[in-house]
Amino acid sequence: MREMPDSPKFALVTFVVYAVVLYNVNSVFWKFVFIGYVVFRLLRTDFGRRALATLPRDFAGLKLLISVKSTIRGLFKKDRPIHEIFLNQVKQHPNKVAIIEIESGRQLTYQELNALANQYANLYVSEGYKMGDVVALFMENSIDFFAIWLGLSKIGVVSAFINSNLKLEPLAHSINVSKCKSCITNINLLPMFKAAREKNLISDEIHVFLAGTQVDGRHRSLQQDLHLFSEDEPPVIDGLNFRSVLCYIYTSGTTGNPKPAVIKHFRYFWIAMGAGKAFGINKSDVVYITMPMYHSAAGIMGIGSLIAFGSTAVIRKKFSASNFWKDCVKYNVTATQYIGEICRYLLAANPCPEEKQHNVRLMWGNGLRGQIWKEFVGRFGIKKIGELYGSTEGNSNIVNVDNHVGACGFMPIYPHIGSLYPVRLIKVDRATGELERDKNGLCVPCVPGETGEMVGVIKEKDILLKFEGYVSEGDTAKKIYRDVFKHGDKVFASGDILHWDDLGYLYFVDRCGDTFRWKGENVSTTEVEGILQPVMDVEDATVYGVTVGKMEGRAGMAGIVVKDGTDVEKFIADITSRLTENLASYAIPVFIRLCKEVDRTGTFKLKKTDLQKQGYDLVACKGDPIYYWSAAEKSYKPLTDKMQQDIDTGVYDRI
Numbered sequence: 001m002r003e004m005p006d007s008p009k010f011a012l013v014t015f016v017v018y019a020v021v022l023y024n025v026n027s028v029f030w031k032f033v034f035i036g037y038v039v040f041r042l043l044r045t046d047f048g049r050r051a052l053a054t055l056p057r058d059f060a061g062l063k064l065l066i067s068v069k070s071t072i073r074g075l076f077k078k079d080r081p082i083h084e085i086f087l088n089q090v091k092q093h094p095n096k097v098a099i100i101e102i103e104s105g106r107q108l109t110y111q112e113l114n115a116l117a118n119q120y121a122n123l124y125v126s127e128g129y130k131m132g133d134v135v136a137l138f139m140e141n142s143i144d145f146f147a148i149w150l151g152l153s154k155i156g157v158v159s160a161f162i163n164s165n166l167k168l169e170p171l172a173h174s175i176n177v178s179k180c181k182s183c184i185t186n187i188n189l190l191p192m193f194k195a196a197r198e199k200n201l202i203s204d205e206i207h208v209f210l211a212g213t214q215v216d217g218r219h220r221s222l223q224q225d226l227h228l229f230s231e232d233e234p235p236v237i238d239g240l241n242f243r244s245v246l247c248y249i250y251t252s253g254t255t256g257n258p259k260p261a262v263i264k265h266f267r268y269f270w271i272a273m274g275a276g277k278a279f280g281i282n283k284s285d286v287v288y289i290t291m292p293m294y295h296s297a298a299g300i301m302g303i304g305s306l307i308a309f310g311s312t313a314v315i316r317k318k319f320s321a322s323n324f325w326k327d328c329v330k331y332n333v334t335a336t337q338y339i340g341e342i343c344r345y346l347l348a349a350n351p352c353p354e355e356k357q358h359n360v361r362l363m364w365g366n367g368l369r370g371q372i373w374k375e376f377v378g379r380f381g382i383k384k385i386g387e388l389y390g391s392t393e394g395n396s397n398i399v400n401v402d403n404h405v406g407a408c409g410f411m412p413i414y415p416h417i418g419s420l421y422p423v424r425l426i427k428v429d430r431a432t433g434e435l436e437r438d439k440n441g442l443c444v445p446c447v448p449g450e451t452g453e454m455v456g457v458i459k460e461k462d463i464l465l466k467f468e469g470y471v472s473e474g475d476t477a478k479k480i481y482r483d484v485f486k487h488g489d490k491v492f493a494s495g496d497i498l499h500w501d502d503l504g505y506l507y508f509v510d511r512c513g514d515t516f517r518w519k520g521e522n523v524s525t526t527e528v529e530g531i532l533q534p535v536m537d538v539e540d541a542t543v544y545g546v547t548v549g550k551m552e553g554r555a556g557m558a559g560i561v562v563k564d565g566t567d568v569e570k571f572i573a574d575i576t577s578r579l580t581e582n583l584a585s586y587a588i589p590v591f592i593r594l595c596k597e598v599d600r601t602g603t604f605k606l607k608k609t610d611l612q613k614q615g616y617d618l619v620a621c622k623g624d625p626i627y628y629w630s631a632a633e634k635s636y637k638p639l640t641d642k643m644q645q646d647i648d649t650g651v652y653d654r655i
């Protein structure tokens, strides 16, 4: 028998022809013979084998897509704001525990939580707040954080979720760009707000309200006044619907100031419900929230499960590796979220009995890398990992629906799937970040087996595929590419490089710009971080390129936080062998900095830009020990003032 040409298009056409024939054959016997024949023919082609192998996954994906889309389209028809969806949950199980705050031990049922939200809403009505006004929420994880924004959403007031780790300039910037009328904070964070105000960074017109039980006598305490306000639903607001703006969530880049992204009611619900459906989150789940609720991970996908599924949330103010599994046991947690850093902290923690006793069946999030995936699920006995990839503001998200190690999602390998799902990969020049374009000026889509930037097709007519953008128009423009697949089209640029393997699984590779050139080669910071981060003594490691005197390109540098009590000499020897074993010589970091004090962004990540600015300058690094790589001896040596000078001037260049 002749081989079928190994072209996906040809295979598809053939398949469709077969399907049509099959449909028209009446005899069961001949049907079976025919199916057997088709499968046999398909298996003789490489594409056919891959297509058959991935069929169950693609089917599951399609089912999910249809279910999510039909739910959301149904809600668009009703066009009601999100709190009414929450009210349905309240009506169904008013006395079910909705939310528990670990530190205070406070817990509220659905009915009580809704009553609290109503009091906040009614208080702000009495303050004269109207639809479209903005209130900045500068608070830590708490019941009130959720109750306040839910309450404000009932009267059309938009909440701006401010990163509670911010200080001075970035804090003031975040508050300023939200154009808020007032800010709600608490007694712990008030000093940060005041410090920024004393430097005239925050306008005096922005009032401050205090949440929480502690007061200072000078600022209005919401808690003290709440009892004056009704627990009944606030007045219904005309024009408040599923398309209204709900909140601003800031994307916390490691560069530049935080940018607020506009989150509308439907988008909030869509993300929460989509992620939840993908991983089977439901009413019986107890969701443990340890990540900051001002980010979309915990703020939408975590706490949003109350609205979308009616589950129970257990909130901890800050992630704590030593309490993690204890909390999970104590509160019967069944599902919780992660980011790569959390997984590494948990793996680095000393074993405890609770890590085997808990009932957590699902952990979902982003950044569990292939290198530690198996160790992680093995040690903690997690049945399902829901790795997903998406951005707060982007119009496209992908999920790993079938526990495939290391993947953050998939795209079926059939061609032209784009019209069904808007995600694509396109080729970019990794060194410059420029898009590759063909002779017609269009971008070059990747095929399975290739690596490129992920983009989401924007369709202005389809509300689900629109890109809502940021509060600032300029920021929005920067994230859009034009003339990509055809002239006049637009896509959302994710800024992330993904690899698409032969079976259609997608793997996160890099942030664009997270590569640098050294000795004429491209070094991926993520790859080097992937080598360092699993090391036992490493609490956190980040890799970046620094300029060295007149040398071309950038030399790799690793900023590492080691655990207390680490034997540094042994540690350097350990990582030396790990790095030399795993990396090409040009990718081995030229400098190692052992950071004592760490300035972290809200998501636990070491701040790359600051580290990069300080480079290997001993003064700028404020006494952190720095080691340099001696290529001749293949080992790290402590950097001295004299050596720093020699490297700067090029006297020593054997790095």
Ligand SMILES: *[C@@H]1O[C@H](CO)[C@@H](O)[C@H](O)[C@H]1NC(C)=O
Pocket (backbone or CB within 6 Å): 169, 172, 173, 176, 200, 201, 202, 203
């Ligand atoms: C915020 O706005 C105030 C008043 O409009 C201004 O004085 C201040 O410089 C701004 N702060 C920042 C960080 O942009």
Ligand SMILES: *[C@@H]1O[C@H](CO)[C@@H](O)[C@H](O)[C@H]1NC(C)=O
Pocket (backbone or CB within 6 Å): 279, 280, 281, 282, 283, 284, 285, 286, 334, 335, 361
């Ligand atoms: C719902 O959640 C419970 C508790 O985690 C779990 O046991 C059950 O399998 C889930 N149901 C579905 C359909 O995923």
Ligand SMILES: *[C@@H]1O[C@H](CO)[C@@H](O)[C@H](O)[C@H]1NC(C)=O
Pocket (backbone or CB within 6 Å): 330, 331, 332
């Ligand atoms: C956890 O589950 C056990 C048994 O199922 C139950 O006795 C206990 O009350 C639950 N604890 C909490 C905090 O819900």
Ligand SMILES: *[C@@H]1O[C@H](CO)[C@@H](O)[C@H](O)[C@H]1NC(C)=O
Pocket (backbone or CB within 6 Å): 428, 429, 430, 431, 432, 520, 521, 522
């Ligand atoms: C490095 O990246 C540039 C730009 O993407 C590419 O042209 C070049 O071939 C790459 N070099 C290597 C050695 O991979």
